[in-house]
Structures are given as structure tokens and as C-alpha cells.
Amino acid sequence: MTEPTKRLAAASEDALWRIFTVPEAPDSTLSIIEQNLSQNLAGFLRESIVALEKPLWQIERDFQAHQIPLSPQFVSDYAESMMQKLVAHSVHTASPSFIGHMTSALPYFVLPLSKMMVGLNQNLVKIETSKAFTPLERQVLGMMHHLVYGEKDNFYKKWMHSANHSLGAFCSGGTVANITALWIARNRLLKADGDFKGIAREGLFRALKHYGYDGLAIVVSERGHYSLGKAADVLGIGRDYVVSVKTDADNKVDVAQMQQVLTELAAKNIKVLAIVGVAGTTETGNIDPLAQLADLAEQFQCHFHVDAAWGGATLLSDQYRHLMAGIERADSVTIDAHKQMYVPMGAGMVVFKHPSSAHAIEHHAEYILRKGSKDLGSQTLEGSRPGMAMLVHACLQVIGRDGYEILINRSLEKARYFATLIEHNIDFELITAPELCLLTYRYVPAQVQKAMAVATSEQRQQFNELLNGLTKFIQKRQREEGKSFVSRTRLTPAAYDRQETIVFRVVLANPLTTEQILHDVLVEQDQIAQQNKEFYPKLLQLAKTLTG
Amino acid sequence: MTEPTKRLAAASEDALWRIFTVPEAPDSTLSIIEQNLSQNLAGFLRESIVALEKPLWQIERDFQAHQIPLSPQFVSDYAESMMQKLVAHSVHTASPSFIGHMTSALPYFVLPLSKMMVGLNQNLVKIETSKAFTPLERQVLGMMHHLVYGEKDNFYKKWMHSANHSLGAFCSGGTVANITALWIARNRLLKADGDFKGIAREGLFRALKHYGYDGLAIVVSERGHYSLGKAADVLGIGRDYVVSVKTDADNKVDVAQMQQVLTELAAKNIKVLAIVGVAGTTETGNIDPLAQLADLAEQFQCHFHVDAAWGGATLLSDQYRHLMAGIERADSVTIDAHKQMYVPMGAGMVVFKHPSSAHAIEHHAEYILRKGSKDLGSQTLEGSRPGMAMLVHACLQVIGRDGYEILINRSLEKARYFATLIEHNIDFELITAPELCLLTYRYVPAQVQKAMAVATSEQRQQFNELLNGLTKFIQKRQREEGKSFVSRTRLTPAAYDRQETIVFRVVLANPLTTEQILHDVLVEQDQIAQQNKEFYPKLLQLAKTLTG
Secondary structure: OOHHHHOOOOOOHHHHHHHHHOOOOOOOHHHHHHHHHHHOHHHHHHHHOOOOOOOHHHHHHHHOOOOOOOOOOOHHHHHHHHHHHOHHHOOOOOOOOEOOOOOOOOOOOHHHHHHHHHHHOOOOOOHHHOOOHHHHHHHHHHHHHHHHHOOOHHHHHHHOOOOOOOOEEEEOOHHHHHHHHHHHHHHHHOOOEOOEOOHHHHHHHHHHHHHOOOEEEEEEEOOOOOHHHHHHHHOOOOHHHEEEEOEOOOOOEOHHHHHHHHHHHHHOOEEEEEEEEEEOOOOOOOEOOHHHHHHHHHHOOOEEEEEOOOHHHHHHOOOOHHHHOOHHHOOEEEEEOOOOOOOOOOOEEEEEOOOOHHHHHOOOOOOOOOOOOOOHHHHOOOOOOOOOHHHHHHHHHHHHHHHHHHHHHHHHHHHHHHHHHHHHOOOEEEEEOOOOOEEEEEEOOHHHHHHHHHOOHHHHHHHHHHHHHHHHHHHHHHHHHOOOEOEEEEEOOHHHOOOOEEEEEEEOOOOOOOHHHHHHHHHHHHHHHHHOOOHHHHHHHHHHHHHO | OOHHHHOOOOOOHHHHHHHHHOOOOOOOHHHHHHHHHHHOHHHHHHHHOOOOOOOHHHHHHHHOOOOOOOOOOOHHHHHHHHHHHOHHHOOOOOOOOEOOOOOOOOOOOHHHHHHHHHHHOOOOOOHHHOOOHHHHHHHHHHHHHHHHHOOOHHHHHHHOOOOOOOOEEEEOOHHHHHHHHHHHHHHHHOOOEOOEOOHHHHOHHHHHHHHOOOEEEEEEEOOOOOHHHHHHHHOOOOHHHEEEEOEOOOOOEOHHHHHHHHHHHHHOOEEEEEEEEEEOOOOOOOEOOHHHHHHHHHHOOOEEEEEOOOHHHHHHOOOOHHHHOOHHHOOEEEEEOOOOOOOOOOOEEEEEOOOOHHHHHOOOOOOOOOOOOOOHHHHOOOOOOOOOHHHHHHHHHHHHHHHHHHHHHHHHHHHHHHHHHHHHOOOEEEEEOOOOOEEEEEEOOHHHHHHHHHOOHHHHHHHHHHHHHHHHHHHHHHHHHOOOEOEEEEEOOHHHOOOOEEEEEEEOOOOOOOHHHHHHHHHHHHHHHHHOOOHHHHHHHHHHHHHO
């Protein structure tokens, strides 16, 4: 069959039947695109995505129609137009020189496996529409549980496939994972008691009245992920009750201050729902002192959740897993497989220390999620969802612990290498050294550094404002030129009098990023800086007035 | 390169590098599997999935290991083992004779497009990692909004791509869509007022105190989806406050009774957060009288949400969209594209009548989701998530309104045909006639029907219990034999004195299901019934005692 016969020209029954029964011809436009993609993904992305960034409003012009088209379209025409309008203006997340986000290159085998997953079109909400995918997902959660908690063999024999227990929940991402963990914490805290049927049935208002609390709180470092605010909002706790604790110079939570906060909240009769430890902050990649937080959680008798969405994969490295010490004492842990585990987007997980934790959020329904069944939907926030666990399973088996050991270690070493590079470059300043594979830095011309050393506090502030403008300019221009990409964020480093400081943020998880690329990123930033007509000359002038 | 060279044998750097840079060789096991899948998906599924059902505990034996393997594995070995252990024991959701669930066959072009989506690995949480995917998703939501609300051109010009507005939210599925809608309803109701900073910031406890309510409630028909219970739990409302209203004989909510319930709740000072109309119940596919519910929502001044996860696609049929009349008055509407819109699993949506609705749940963060940016994550429950909207976009363009018109109409006609078939078969009884393409029925031998007509109420109950056992038996056996699959559920039909009645449930959305298949399903059920050694003989005997 040739492509035109596939057109639903007059939207005939026959043509419609065909799109469900007749595969793409090998010479169809879409098949040819797919072959390019299969034979050389890196080349496909490099050639299909235009380097020079188009302004968003121009891209939007191709997505203006608000009416679903009446007439069907040739698949080939659609595919071609999407190559121009969509693919060309996507983000080259797999590029080794795009070191600003947490999305990296993918191993090749996940592409055909994804297609298989989509073709099988299983629905993990219940066993009737997922069958073997259910034990597979439970196994993945069991393996991740073992990675975190390392319980004995019997533990997994007993619980991994037990109908009414869960070692974790598979989610679309870390946000849903964090919400799930805190939902469980909330419901376990405000459980049924005497006449009170529990928060799940009676709601938060009656729960707080019954238990006599004036409010609930989540305590976390100021570097906690924004999803905790979302969770507090959704769960009815209120975003103002995500109580932020200052971090030390190294971006780890100040434990003494956290203890004080916990004491103050108790005095105000605000019950702490959970202490959240961050294992790999989004901005700087630092890890809270988890063992000390576990102690606090014991002392104040509250749930201890660790948000290891980013850092969790470090557990796969025997060399570096000690950085996460204490995580095994958490009641729940979030880990995203679509970050440092090299799985495609859409694979978050939360694991629970106790197999019965999810009882607190269990739901049943007649036609679905029957009691005693192994339906996964009865213990997850999401309902219908795809079999993404298969791709995590594949990566765990094909890459293995030994493979991940190398991948994780190399990432961390690369970050250390880049940090050294920055420190040896007189026109750059390292702001946060990498604990994992994240670091932040900025461009500060040598003469400005010299001047700042002798500047008054007021002058320093003036320098800082100019530097913030320059950093923003460099980051934006570099992104627009499309050769490389670093992200930016705002920190308040002690070294800069806790002033708001805009910095470049780099994530070095892409195995294909070379040392040469890191050199080139700095060279490009240096060049862009010198092209700046606003902040750069002002900085030099100000420096001159101080150091002559 | 040949397959063995891909092995991460000693987990060498080189081998690791290769899984990120060297595609599957065309003659590798995985490539060959993928080719089969591409060239003939239906054949691939038919041949790869074993028909005869294996008990779950046997399948689980292949997913027992709880330790992540140390050594890497050949991709080919993994692919082969997954064909045996996973694919063989998946559910053939695309089979035209599997008419028991809401998952259907997929159009071919979504497979290569999915692979492209995975290869691009965009993250829709923010514009920096999704670029053109963001306007594309906004366009899809705009089109779905137009399908429901049909606003004028200017409306979409103004709002579709407006940074601080949303015409809807893309979600992993209907559950998250429903939670999102009710989260918005809750936060709009309990908004900032005077000293009170709003529920999003201060939480539910203070919100109810401030507004002086004794509780919140969601009012919905007894056929409402279980996700509403989940939503009530998550949002802190409490599952007991999802107040169920009886349905009429036709499984539509009893509006008079709903009005009474609303009045009673008001008298108890329980504020109704939202009235939920069901447009396509999961069990019987019926649609509530939406216009009347809209009137009630106006009268009682509460949010009106329509759960059209299943039925929403009916709007694509000019012939049948009148069944949904009143939906355009809803404040929010859930529609799942992975159901009747033939998109792969993982594509839920909720659309909002008012572009500013999502302000109630807006979140910002520094390094991400900057204020004024077009980052989608600032107005959705989920954070990082894949570009599934692309597949909805593709189906809308390639199938078009004209194509969907035929697909939806044929499904509804097929259900009407099957209903006639059942009614003309003396050994079956239609329990609920199809309004959309869902119907329920059961097997009741003619002589039993005759006897039940003259039976006492007590005897009818006895019959019913035996029939329930028989229905369960037939459904389970038919599923196990793997030729066809209908699901089962429990209803309380007026015709059976509101007794709990187990029924077969059929969803006729697969375009490949033929009339012959429907005939065969009944024949097979008849045969299975007669093999039953427990309920079937007892039924006949009991009938005999009554009719001789």
C-alpha cells in the first residue's frame, strides 16, 4: 500500500480501518523519519533541531488554530510539517554541550523498547489491563527499595508481590512522588482513633479538631523543591506551613536551626507532619545531613521523607553512596529514574520503608481495584497510567550496578574537573563546588575580582548587581546561539554577604560531555561577556576607579 | 558493530559510551523484534501474547529478584527474555475480541511518533526543556476547550498562549485531571479574603474557620468514578464527604434527590465545593442530565465539574454530541484522550471554562517556573512530564473531526447492534442499554427467565444469587481461555428489586470489532455456562420446581 491510500480522504470507513490495520509503508515519510531516528539518534537530533533559537512568539505562530481540523490529513504531510514546526524547535536535551538541565542522553535500547511499550498499551491501574507488567513494576519498586533500605531476602519474598502491600509507588514524576509520600505521612498521622474515622474519611478539619492541633507543618531546608509547596497546597496544609530552614555555606540544612524550628512549632501546637531531607538540591546538588535529620524525626516523632529525586541514583555507586548515609532511616524516599538513571521522561518513584505505609491511602472500587486484588491503582495517586516501569527495568538489567557505578562516578568526576577548570580561570569564580555532579559559578573578570576585594560593602553590592545583569545576559545569549546551554539560578552565598547572586548552573550527567566541551563553554562565555555593551563596560569602569 | 560488542562486558567505559552512541544494529534481536512490531502490530501482538492465561503467581516467578543485577546484560538477551516473561503475559488490549475494557486498538502512526517523542525527551514542566512542545500542548488544550465551550475566535487569540492563563491542564490521566479540577474549585472557593491569605497559603483548617463552614462536600451520582474519592482524600475534604446521589433506572443521577441533598448539606453548614456531573459512567456509559446539574450549581453557587473522561470524545461526533448538552456550562471538564480518542495510555486532560481558573493553584520557583514565563509546570499538579500532547495533536490532525465522527458513530451503532443481539437471544438479558458504546447484560437461560417471572421475592433472590455465581464463572473462564474478554461489574437494577446483580460489561470502542465477533462472544458464553457444574444445574433445577 502506498501512502496516499492511507489518507482518510473522504474519511471513508475503509481509510479509517486502514490506519488501525495497515502499518506505515517502509517508504512513507514517517517511516523514513523513523529510520533516521533509529539509525543515528544523535545525528537526527543534531540535524533536525535548528541550532539558532527562534523567539517563542514566532514558534507560536504555527500553533494558532483553535479548531480541530474537519478533514483528515495525510500522515506524511503531518509528519513533514511536524519536523518543521515542532522537532526543529524542540530542545536538544541529549546534546553533550547542553549541560544546564537534568535531562541527558538516552541509551539506544530504550527507543525500540518504548515503542514496544506503546504498542502493548497496557494500563497499570489494574491487573486486568496490565498482567505481567504489574509484577514487573513491583519488582522494579522492590529493587529500588533494596537499593535504599537493603532489607534481607525474606523481607522481599514476603512483601514484594503481596496484594495488600506496597514497597513503593510508580509515578509520572518526582512531584507526584513527593505528594504521595506526604499524603501517606498526613494520613498516618491523623489516622482513625476512637470515634474519629481518620482523615481519609472525615477530612482535615475534623482531623485537626479531633487531635487538637492548630495546624500542620512540613519542615525542610530553604533549598527544598517547589513541589513541596504544591504538596502542602494540595493536601490542605497550606504553603505557608512549609517551614524553611536556613542552609549552611555548603547549602546543607542547618540542623541546629531545624531543631529550633521544630521546638518552636511544637510550642505553637503546630504538628510537624514530616521533616524532608533533600538529597541533591535542584540548584546546587547538595545533600542534607540525612542521619541527623533522621535523629530529629525520631526525637520529634514525625515522618522522615527524603527527596532524592535527583540524588537517589548516587546509591548505585558504591564509591559515592556514602554521601547518602542516613537515607535508609527515611520513611519514604523519592527517586526519579528519568534523571540520573537515564530513563526517558515520565518515570518517578517513591519507596516506603514500611510495606503497609500505603494502607493510609488505599482506595477500592467495585468494577476495578477490587479488594485483595493486586491492582496497583488502589495504592497510587494516579489511576490509568502507562507501563513506564518497563524502561526502568530495562536500564537496571542492561546497565547493571557495574554500569551505573561507572556512569555516576564519571559524572561526579567530570563535575570536579569542571570546578578545577573554573578555579584556574582567572575570569571565573566557582560559587558552589560539586558534591554530586552539579555546580554553580559565574563570570567575574579578574580586574573586577581584584577591585571587589578592596571595595566597600556598598560598592560590592553595586558590583554584584552589574554582575547579575551580565550573568543573565551571557546565559541568555549562549542559549540563543544554540551551541551550548547552561542554566541559571539565584543564590545568596555567604561569600557575597548573602546578597542575591545570579549564577550559572551546570549539571554534568550526560556521559557524552567531554572535557573539551567544558573548555569551550567557558571560552564562549568569555567571548559573549566581552560583547556585552551594558554591564561589562560598567564593571570594568567601576573596577578601574578602585584599582586604577 | 555486532551485538556482543555492545555488551558492557567488563562494564568498560567504551561499552557504556556505545550504548549512548551506537544504535541497535538492524540485525540485532531487539531491532528484529521492533521490525515485526512495525510491520504488523496486530500480528506481533497476536503471536507474542499467549492466549491461554497463566496464573499470576506463575508469572510472578519471573519477577522475584530484588537485587539490581551487578553485571550488565546483552541487550539481545534482555529483549529475548522480556518477550518470554513480559510480552507473552501482557494483555492484548488491542484485540478486537477484548471488549471488556476502555483500551482499544491504536492507529499505526502513533507508534513511530511515540518513538520520536521519547527520542526528543522533552520535559514539559518548563519552556527551557520543551520549547515548541509548550505551544503545541497549549494548542491541544485550546482545541479541546473549543470542542467543549466553542468560544469565539478572539477568545482563543487572547488566551491560548497567554503566559499567565491556562485553558486547561495536560495530565497523565483522568484521576489527576479530576484532582486538578477539584483542587482549583477548592482554592477558588476558599480564596484570600481580608486578613485570610487563602487556603493555598494557610491551609484547609484556617480556611474553614475563616469562612465559618463546618465542612466541605462534593456531590455526585452513585456512579461517580472512584477518583473522586481519591481527590476528596488528597484534598483534605474526606471521602465521606463525597455525597452520593441515587440514580434513576437509566443510571443517570436523580436531579430532584440531588437538590434535596444540596439543601440538606446547606442546612448542616457543609459547603458544597463542587457538583460533579458524570458524562459516561465507567460501568454503564450513561450521561447525567448536565444542563439540570448546571442549573443546580448556579442555584447553590458552586463549581460545576463534568467528569467526561470516557464520554468527552462524543463531542467529536456531530450526530451524538447533543447527548452532552449542558457540558458547555461546566467550570471544568475532564477528558481522557487515551480512551475514545485512540491515543496511547498516559494522556488525560482537564479544560477550564475561565482562563484564569488555574491562578488558584499557581506556583512559582526561582530556577524554574519563573513568573511571567510560559512554564506549564506553574499551573499543573505534575512537575516533570513527557510531551504526550504531541500524540493527541497528531490524532486530532490525522483523523480530524470527520474521521472521529465515523469512529464514534460506529462505536455507538455497534453497541446498539450488540444490544439487539442480546435482546433477541432467549438465554441472555440486557441489563443496561447503551447510551454511548457501553452496555451490560447477563446470561439467564430461557427457562430460568420464565421461572423468575412467577417466582416469589425470596425465590427471585435465590435465583439472583445463583446467577451472580454463574456470571462470575463465565467471565473468569472466558478471560482465562484468552479468545475474548468482557469485564464484569455489580449493579443494583430496579428490574431486580435493587438486588446486587453481577453483570457482563462491554465497551465497544475498538474499530476492529466486527459483528461476527459479537456473535461469537455470546456463543462462547453460552457454551461456558453449560460447562458449569455448580450454579448452572442448580438454576435449572430451581426453575424446574417452579415451572415444571
